[in-house]
Amino acid sequence: MLLIHCPYCEEERSELEFRWAGEAHIARPENIAAISDEEFAEYFFLRNNEKGVTYERWRHIHGCGRFFNAARDTVSDKFLMTYKAGLPKQPIPAATKAEAIAEEKTVETWEQTEGDAR
Amino acid sequence: MVEVATRTLPLSGVHGGSSKVRLEPAAPAARINLRVRAEDVAALSAALGVDLPVRPKTSASANGRTALWIGPDEWLVIAEGNTDIGSMLVAAAAKSGALHSATDVSHRNTAILVSGAGAAAAINTGCPQDLSLQAFPVGACSRTIFGKVEIVLLRTAEDAFRVEVWRSFSDYAFGMLAEGARDAAL
Numbered sequence: 001m002l003l004i005h006c007p008y009c010e011e012e013r014s015e016l017e018f019r020w021a022g023e024a025h026i027a028r029p030e031n032i033a034a035i036s037d038e039e040f041a042e043y044f045f046l047r048n049n050e051k052g053v054t055y056e057r058w059r060h061i062h063g064c065g066r067f068f069n070a071a072r073d074t075v076s077d078k079f080l081m082t083y084k085a086g087l088p089k090q091p092i093p094a095a096t097k098a099e100a101i102a103e104e105k106t107v108e109t110w111e112q113t114e115g116d117a118r
Numbered sequence: 119m120v121e122v123a124t125r126t127l128p129l130s131g132v133h134g135g136s137s138k139v140r141l142e143p144a145a146p147a148a149r150i151n152l153r154v155r156a157e158d159v160a161a162l163s164a165a166l167g168v169d170l171p172v173r174p175k176t177s178a179s180a181n182g183r184t185a186l187w188i189g190p191d192e193w194l195v196i197a198e199g200n201t202d203i204g205s206m207l208v209a210a211a212a213k214s215g216a217l218h219s220a221t222d223v224s225h226r227n228t229a230i231l232v233s234g235a236g237a238a239a240a241i242n243t244g245c246p247q248d249l250s251l252q253a254f255p256v257g258a259c260s261r262t263i264f265g266k267v268e269i270v271l272l273r274t275a276e277d278a279f280r281v282e283v284w285r286s287f288s289d290y291a292f293g294m295l296a297e298g299a300r301d302a303a304l
Contacts, residue, residue, distance in 0.1 A: 001246065006190065008172050008174065008190050009174045009175065009260075011174070011175070013247070013262075014246030014247070015247070016263050017262060017263055025288035028228075059260050062261060062262060062263040062268050063260065063261055063262060064174070064188065064190060064192070064261070065188070065189045065261075066189060078203065104239075109247065
């Protein structure tokens, strides 16, 4: 079971109390009525779906109920850090990042062993 | 002939428990759900007669009322006694003059009292929280999950908990606790 640090409850809680809420730091265009359909689609539908470190919104729905931001490695599923909603994108501490990359190499993914993207 | 409506409590007549865990439905209580911004917490504390705790996972009791920290701007206030106290609490909050939202949820929730040496083990059958005394001391409270339902958990003594649950989920919660109580006694 994953433990996720909630920045509002100030402690680690089980993943069962949390819900994923999509990619973080997507700013709604201020001139939403003026932008083209392509620009709207870019903002509204298209997500980066990065492999590796991503910034996501999570919600402590069965706890304090708050949304917050998390940096997570999508290969190892490891949470690198969490911080309160409303804060700008936080840099990942170098030590945590190095640890995550080392762990990524030891995780056997489908792509590495079976897929065409080897 | 006069027809009198009698109210049946959500958990009336239930049985459960084991040699290590005692399970009993709590007496009816008044409850309000309170949302207040940080700057108005003092005003609402004065109006309700209980200091709203501002640290995560803590509760405070005074004047027969218990205020449970649920989130950074959310509290559950429980008052033992007649459920009419709920509307009194809402009225008291309204008199504070501070911007807030107070909702009477007395009849939405019911509570199960879990006590005995195996109380924490019984709750841990469906709840992932660390219920050791270091992590969850007496007076600690938290909204969390129990099996498939959401509960608000309050530790009232070293070996006693109050499990607040929505009334329509109370059969499930009680049944799951009864199973946990049996397991705790094995």
